Amino acid sequence: MLTRLYVDNYRCLVNFEMHVPKVAVLLGANGSGKSSVWEVLVGIQQVIARGHAPAAAFPIDTLTAWQAGRDRQRFEVDVEGPQGLYAYQLALTHERERRRARVVQESVSLAGKLLYRSADGIVSLAGDRPEPTTFSFDSERAFLGILDPPKSHPLRWFVDWVRGMRLVQPDPVSVETFSDREADTLETNGENFASYYRGVQLNEPESAARAMAELRGVLPGFETLRLEVAGDARALKARFRSDGGAEYEVAFGQLSHGERAAVVLYVLLHASRGSSLLFLDEPDNYLALPEIQPWVAQLLHRVEEGGVQALVISHHPTVIDYLAPVEAMHFHREDGGPTRLTKMETDLATGLTTSEWWAQGLTDAP
Numbered sequence: 001m002l003t004r005l006y007v008d009n010y011r012c013l014v015n016f017e018m019h020v021p022k023v024a025v026l027l028g029a030n031g032s033g034k035s036s037v038w039e040v041l042v043g044i045q046q047v048i049a050r051g052h053a054p055a056a057a058f059p060i061d062t063l064t065a066w067q068a069g070r071d072r073q074r075f076e077v078d079v080e081g082p083q084g085l086y087a088y089q090l091a092l093t094h095e096r097e098r099r100r101a102r103v104v105q106e107s108v109s110l111a112g113k114l115l116y117r118s119a120d121g122i123v124s125l126a127g128d129r130p131e132p133t134t135f136s137f138d139s140e141r142a143f144l145g146i147l148d149p150p151k152s153h154p155l156r157w158f159v160d161w162v163r164g165m166r167l168v169q170p171d172p173v174s175v176e177t178f179s180d181r182e183a184d185t186l187e188t189n190g191e192n193f194a195s196y197y198r199g200v201q202l203n204e205p206e207s208a209a210r211a212m213a214e215l216r217g218v219l220p221g222f223e224t225l226r227l228e229v230a231g232d233a234r235a236l237k238a239r240f241r242s243d244g245g246a247e248y249e250v251a252f253g254q255l256s257h258g259e260r261a262a263v264v265l266y267v268l269l270h271a272s273r274g275s276s277l278l279f280l281d282e283p284d285n286y287l288a289l290p291e292i293q294p295w296v297a298q299l300l301h302r303v304e305e306g307g308v309q310a311l312v313i314s315h316h317p318t319v320i321d322y323l324a325p326v327e328a329m330h331f332h333r334e335d336g337g338p339t340r341l342t343k344m345e346t347d348l349a350t351g352l353t354t355s356e357w358w359a360q361g362l363t364d365a366p
Helices: 034-049 154-163 193-203 205-216 257-271 289-304 317-323 354-359
Strands: 002-008 016-019 023-028 072-081 084-095 100-110 113-119 122-125 133-136 166-168 222-230 233-241 247-251 278-281 310-313 328-333 339-344
Touching: 002 034, 016 339, 023 034, 023 289, 023 317, 034 072, 034 084, 034 154, 034 166, 034 278, 034 310, 072 154, 084 154, 100 154, 113 154, 193 205, 193 222, 193 233, 193 257, 205 222, 205 257, 205 289, 257 278, 257 289, 289 310, 289 317, 317 354
Parallel strands: 023 310, 023 328, 166 278, 278 310
Antiparallel strands: 002 016, 002 072, 072 084, 084 100, 100 113, 113 122, 122 133, 222 233, 233 247, 328 339
């Protein structure tokens, strides 16, 4: 479970620290830094799990605009694992003119014991020997991003945890109908959903069945999804049943934006069993109330089962009022300065829901 995130010199996040609960809704005005937190975790996943260069994951234009003289960014992630607390640190120095970034330090420790450290191109990796293995490495790359630890090494759990994060900012307009292979990860905008569903159907048929059952109660006439052979690819189609009982199919790309969004979100929720973190940025943008309410209720149920940690950025009153009684985190900036974070408490004795309180511009807890 993610327990703490620290960010310095990334957009409006300056000396920013967030202690992360099991489930929370993130509230705040546009531009208050909510999506920046989501972006930081996307960047960390790209560096560690996908081997991207830090300069690509954290480009130079993410440096805080009003700190022109500061070229160093710092990111820290604390994760509670089965063997104790993992602490990950990444510090970068940007070269503005050359638009490059150098890893000043990257490290992972477990319960206070250093497992790995890279500093200024020198890697130190703990193993079975009393002394760590030390060697040089390209400082423009993150060594952890190319490391494939054996299952017995404690770094394996941490790398898998980062890979297992589901960080999604749904954009149903981008979702493709065709798939040429299975995918075990949904892209951040959901564009590869056809390939992701193909993988879910193959590897997690029970999860796919649960999602289809939920969708039948949400989308009128919906029956199921089907992958049809289309040359070397597969075409994703949705099957419906009319009021008269006749069945018909529609290519996924021909569904409405709201229907596509609902399908993606329900499949993602049910297929995220075993995922480390489900962090969604405004998942409700395209959904109607009858579609979002059961989804949020199911999300809370999944969290209570212990199956997932969930963070949701939202302006939707239904999402806010379902999740705020558990925990609501208020992001705000004074006069365009750095992001500050406070916890909102819900007091039902006021007669106002959290969303009503928020809508009135009352940002202190009711």
